[in-house]
Each structure stands twice: as structure tokens, then as C-alpha cells.
Amino acid sequence: MLAIEASDLVKSFGSTRAVDGVDLAVRAGSVYGMLGPNGAGKTTTIRMLATLIRPDSGNARVLGHDVVAEADAVRAQMSLTGQLASVDEDLTGRENLVLIGRLLGCSRAQSKARATELLDAFGLGDAAGRQVKNYSGGMRRRLDIAASIVVTPELMFLDEPTTGLDPRSRNQVWDIIRALAAQGTTVLLCTQYLDEADQLADGIAVIDQGKVIAEGTPGQLKASVGRGALHVRLLDPEHRPEAERVLSRALGAGVHRDADPAGLSAACPPDPQRAAEAIAELSRNGIAIADFSLGQPSLDEVFLALTGHPAEEAIDDGGSGSDQAEVAA
Amino acid sequence: MSATPTTSTGVRPPGDGALGAAISSAPRPARPSALSACLTFGWRGMLKIKHVPEQLLDVTVTPVLFLLMFTYLFGGAIAGSTGEYLHFILPGILVMSVLFTTVYSGVTLNTDVTKGVVDRFRSLPIWRPAPLVGAVLGDSVRYLVAGTVVVVLGLALGFRPEGGVPGVVAAMLLVTVFAFGLAWVFTTVGLLMRAPNAVMNAGFMALFPITFLSNVFVEPETLPGWLEAFVDANPISHLVTASRGLMEGSANAGDIGFALGTAALLTAVFAPLTTHLYRSRA
Numbered sequence: 001m002l003a004i005e006a007s008d009l010v011k012s013f014g015s016t017r018a019v020d021g022v023d024l025a026v027r028a029g030s031v032y033g034m035l036g037p038n039g040a041g042k043t044t045t046i047r048m049l050a051t052l053i054r055p056d057s058g059n060a061r062v063l064g065h066d067v068v069a070e071a072d073a074v075r076a077q078m079s080l081t082g083q084l085a086s087v088d089e090d091l092t093g094r095e096n097l098v099l100i101g102r103l104l105g106c107s108r109a110q111s112k113a114r115a116t117e118l119l120d121a122f123g124l125g126d127a128a129g130r131q132v133k134n135y136s137g138g139m140r141r142r143l144d145i146a147a148s149i150v151v152t153p154e155l156m157f158l159d160e161p162t163t164g165l166d167p168r169s170r171n172q173v174w175d176i177i178r179a180l181a182a183q184g185t186t187v188l189l190c191t192q193y194l195d196e197a198d199q200l201a202d203g204i205a206v207i208d209q210g211k212v213i214a215e216g217t218p219g220q221l222k223a224s225v226g227r228g229a230l231h232v233r234l235l236d237p238e239h240r241p242e243a244e245r246v247l248s249r250a251l252g253a254g255v256h257r258d259a260d261p262a263g264l265s266a267a268c269p270p271d272p273q274r275a276a277e278a279i280a281e282l283s284r285n286g287i288a289i290a291d292f293s294l295g296q297p298s299l300d301e302v303f304l305a306l307t308g309h310p311a312e313e314a315i316d317d318g319g320s321g322s323d324q325a326e327v328a329a
Numbered sequence: 330m331s332a333t334p335t336t337s338t339g340v341r342p343p344g345d346g347a348l349g350a351a352i353s354s355a356p357r358p359a360r361p362s363a364l365s366a367c368l369t370f371g372w373r374g375m376l377k378i379k380h381v382p383e384q385l386l387d388v389t390v391t392p393v394l395f396l397l398m399f400t401y402l403f404g405g406a407i408a409g410s411t412g413e414y415l416h417f418i419l420p421g422i423l424v425m426s427v428l429f430t431t432v433y434s435g436v437t438l439n440t441d442v443t444k445g446v447v448d449r450f451r452s453l454p455i456w457r458p459a460p461l462v463g464a465v466l467g468d469s470v471r472y473l474v475a476g477t478v479v480v481v482l483g484l485a486l487g488f489r490p491e492g493g494v495p496g497v498v499a500a501m502l503l504v505t506v507f508a509f510g511l512a513w514v515f516t517t518v519g520l521l522m523r524a525p526n527a528v529m530n531a532g533f534m535a536l537f538p539i540t541f542l543s544n545v546f547v548e549p550e551t552l553p554g555w556l557e558a559f560v561d562a563n564p565i566s567h568l569v570t571a572s573r574g575l576m577e578g579s580a581n582a583g584d585i586g587f588a589l590g591t592a593a594l595l596t597a598v599f600a601p602l603t604t605h606l607y608r609s610r611a
């Protein structure tokens with residue numbers, strides 16, 4: 001069964017077509033990632049699916065209900081954690097959760113009990129009585145997600161839940177998303193980070209300039225892009241020309257000289273075994289290496305591979321454009 | 330991906346599945362009534378007064394200063410004695426104080442929009458105007474507090490109205506009802522402007538002249554003819570006259586009716602307008 005079915009969604013803001021014919025099919029119970037740079041149309045898509053804005057054309061069904069005609073039915077089963085932490089900064093963490101509980105129809109006692117339970121589970125017990133304006137970014141984001149699951153939704157929209165968070169807070173948010181998925185909630189996750197989509201999502205749609213330009217499992221996507229780059233740093237920069245020859249022979253690919261005089265990098269072959277052999281080949285030739293790494297392809301590399309242009313280009317055209325303008329408008 | 334949550338961070342206390350338990354133990358309540366949703370938003374307004382009392386102070390300081398300054402500086406010159414003038418000016422200052430407070434209904438709404446809280450409210454399965462109606466209802470408490478501050482100060486300065494407690498309470502209620510109507514104007518402004526400060530500036534730029542060009546401070550008969558005509562037509566003048574009447578026990582049904590009618594008209598026009606803007610905003 002599909003939790004989200006969207007076909008040919010279009011939304012323009014002025015002359016910018018923020019979303020330009022997006023199709024999505026998200027299986028119930030899965031975690032689905034929408035990957036793309038700022039301004040690609042991810043937020044606008046989520047806002048249409050979450051009934052906050054109406055599509056100009058196209059249609060979408062969320063959990064079997066039309067997002068325009070049956071918006072209330074959609075709202076009853078989903079929750080949204082927006083790009084801006086949608087909590088009330090003047091209130092305390094506990095008050096925020098009680099407020100949402102009451103608005104969802106819980107009794108006063110039920111709301112309070114639920115708030116306590118969530119605050120403890122999310123590591124916010126000690127901060128429960130403090131105003132949210134004094135929270136760190138990670139605490140605020142966790143509270144925001146807690147507010148979204150006061151009543152566990154069938155479907156949860158998460159719009160860049162870890163943007164701007166430190167690694168520890170990011171891992172905490174990831175744990176929460178995994179726990180939600182384990183419990184059966186369908187998650188639609190917008191992100192700019194390939195590794196985030198890779199860590200969490202069962203399926204990924206890559207979005208650029210309002211269109212889905214690639215779709216598949218994280219594995220398929222990465223295979224289509226290659227495995228990122230092999231980076232090697234030599235102990236002695238003098239050895240670089242020789243190392244370059246050895247590597248390009250072993251890999252059968254071009255090797256690039258880094259700005260670092262001792263550094264070399266090369267597009268990684270699909271089979272990591274070959275990279276390992278290439279490194280071994282260096283040692284056999286008596287070239288000492290300081291370190292080496294096999295990089296995950298970055299969003300930039302994914303975009304370069306899929307579109308032939310780097311991700312940044314999308315940011316310029318109205319960039320803070322479509323995604324942020326509508327948040328502020 | 331793996332369905333088993335890992336325990337790499339301190340989100341939940343070590344050794345217990347509090348996170349998973351919290352997620353799966355959620356209640357499944359029935360959707361709340363429109364009234365219940367409004368009251369919840371009203372409660373949120375109260376919490377804001379509790380946590381950000383300085384906002385209430387901001388708006389009451391100006392009228393309090395006016396009350397003191399006008400009474401003691403100009404009271405003798407305008408009305409012959411400060412005591413006499415206090416009785417004239419106090420109902421007007423009450424009106425001013427409460428009406429200034431209505432600007433904050435717009436400021437608060439604009440803050441919600443710019444901070445993103447509105448997105449959460451709009452994605453909840455509640456009666457859609459509830460956040461607006463509830464907020465304005467909650468703000469009524471703010472109006473009562475602002476009014477009470479002025480009246481208490483007046484009493485301390487020697488204000489002894491003929492209408493007694495019932496008269497003062499009736500005046501305060503009338504002003505609050507009027508403020509409820511006016512607040513919808515500022516919620517509309519709040520949804521049209523970009524930043525909370527812009528709403529505040531626009532609000533005070535409009536309210537200052539319109540409250541000064543009324544009979545709050547002087548009898549209109551002393552004004553030039555064209556200005557007198559404006560002041561007489563100003564709904565705030567009618568509200569002030571009605572409040573004076575109620576406090577002095579000589580209320581005029583016409584003025585009370587005019588004030589209530591204006592409040593009803595403002596609500597009828599601007600409440601739907603606010604709701605429309607709120608629902609259709611991108």
C-alpha cells in the first residue's frame with residue numbers, strides 16, 4: 001500500500017516554478033528520502049503534501065486521502081516537523097507538549113503524562129521547565145519531533161531535521177527517526193545530505209529545480225554515481241609523480257593531483273576491492289603513504305553525476321528562493 | 330535499513346527502551362471540539378503573559394505616564410483642578426491603554442508566522458480559525474489587566490466615580506468588547522506585514538493619532554470646527570463618552586450602541602479577512 005502518491009505536482013511562486021511536475025510513490029511503513037540542494041523544491045513539495053499549501057496543478061493522495069479535498073483527514077493522521085523548529089519559544093518544553101496534546105484532544109491529565117513521558121524519552125526531562133528560547137538547536141529539534149509524536153502519526157514529514165545540528169545531536173535525531181520507523185510510521189525525510197538519506201531511507205528521490213531527476217534505493221543511487229573518491233596522502237611529496245602512475249595503472253582511471261603537494265585523488269572504481277589493490281600496489285613499489293580514505297560521494301558528486309552541474313547552481317536562482325521565501329512569505 | 334534502533338546516543342536512559350515505548354504508547358484521542366481548541370489557544374495566551382510579562386508592561390507604561398502627566402501638568406489649566414480633570418481623563422486613558430494592547434494581538438500572530446509555529450498549528454486536525462479566535466480571546470485577559478492597572482492607579486490618585494464598582498466594571502467590559510473587535514484589524518495587519526516590529530510600528534502609528542484626535546484629553550467644543558467634526562465622528566470618542574457615562578452613572582445608550590456596533594462591524598469584516606489570509610498563506 002502507498003502512503004503517498006503524488007502525480008505531476010506543480011507549484012509556482014511568482015515566476016519561479018518551485019515544484020515542476022513531481023511524481024512520488026512512497027510505500028507505507030518505509031522511510032523515504034527527498035534529496036536535493038536548497039531551493040530544489042523539497043520544502044514546497046512537503047508543504048503541499050502536508051496540506052499547508054495547495055498545488056497549482058497535479059494531485060496527491062496521502063494515506064488514501066486527497067490533500068486538497070480531504071485535507072482534514074490527512075491532517076488527522078500525519079504530522080509535520082518543519083524546517084524552522086515549529087515550537088513556541090516563549091513557552092517551556094513541557095507547556096509546548098501539553099499544548100499539542102490538548103489540541104489533539106487529549107485530556108489535561110493525559111496531556112501532562114504524555115509530555116512527561118516524551119520529555120524523559122527524548123532526554124529533555126531536566127529542561128522541561130525552561131523556556132524553549134533557552135534551548136540549544138539540538139534540544140529544540142528534539143522537542144519539535146516530540147511535539148510531532150504526541151499522538152503517533154501514521155505518516156511523518158521531516159524537513160531537514162538535522163541541518164545545523166552538531167554530530168551528537170544529529171545522531172540523536174537519527175535514533176529517533178529509526179525508532180519511529182521501527183514502530184511502523186512512514187517517514188518522508190527531506191535532506192541535503194546523502195549520508196543522512198543513506199543512513200535512514202529505504203528509497204530516495206533526488207530533486208533538482210523542482211523535478212525528480214533520479215529515484216531508487218540508496219545502493220542504486222550510489223552505484224549510479226560511483227563510490228565517491230579515493231584519497232591518498234603520501235609521506236613524501238617527491239613520490240607523487242610515481243604514485244600517480246602506479247595508481248592510474250591499478251585503477252584504470254585518471255588520477256587527480258590535489259592542492260596538497262602530497263595528495264592524490266581518483267574517482268573510485270565500483271568494486272572497492274580494486275581500490276584496496278591499488279593501495280597495496282603503492283606499498284609494493286616502495287611508496288609510503290600517510291593515510292588514505294574512500295569517500296562517500298557528496299551531494300555535489302551525486303549532482304554532478306546526475307545533472308552535469310554542481311548542486312550550488314540551484315541555490316542561486318531564487319535560491320533562498322523557493323524553499324525559504326515561502327517560509328518567510 | 331535496519332529496523333532495530335541502535336543505542337549510540339543518550340537520547341534515552343541507558344538500558345531501557347523509553348524511546349520506543351514512548352513512541353508506541355501514544356494515546357489516540359478523539360478530535361477536540363472547536364470550543365475546546367479555542368480555549369486551549371486562550372490558555373497559550375495566558376502562558377505568554379506569564380512568561381513575557383514585559384510585553385504587557387510596555388503597553389501600559391505609556392498610558393500610565395499620560396495619566397500622570399496630563400493630570401498634574403495640564404489638569405489645572407484644562408479643567409480648573411487636577412481632581413476634576415482626573416475624572417474627565419481616566420475613562421479616556423482606560424480606553425487608550427486597552428486599545429494599545431490590541432496591537433499585540435497582531436504582533437503575536439506575526440511572531441508565530443515568522444517563527445514557524447503556525448505551520449504546526451495549521452497541520453493539526455483542528456477547527457481552522459481556532460488559533461486566531463483563541464488568541465484574541467486570550468488577549469482579552471490582557472485587556473482586562475491593562476484596564477485594571479489604569480483604574481487602580483486612578484483610584485490611588487483620588488478617582489471616585491459616581492457609577493461605583495458596577496459602573497467601572499461595565500465600562501471595562503465595554504472597552505474590552507471594543508478591543509476584541511479592533512484586535513481583528515491588527516491580526517489582519519499581522520498577517521500582511523513581514524516582521525513583528527513592522528506590525529508594532531504600523532499599529533502605533535495608526536492608534537496614536539486616532540486616540541489623540543478623540544475626546545480622550547479635551548472636550549471637542551474647544552477645537553476648531555473641522556477638527557471637532559472629525560473628533561465627533563471618531564468611534565473612539567463614542568467609546569470614551571460611553572465609558573465616562575458608565576463610570577459616572579449617566580450612560581447614554583446611543584454611545585454604547587455605537588461602540589458595540591463598531592466592534593461588531595470590525596469583527597464582521599476583519600475576522601473573516603484574518604481567517605482567509607491565515608488559511609491561504611503560502
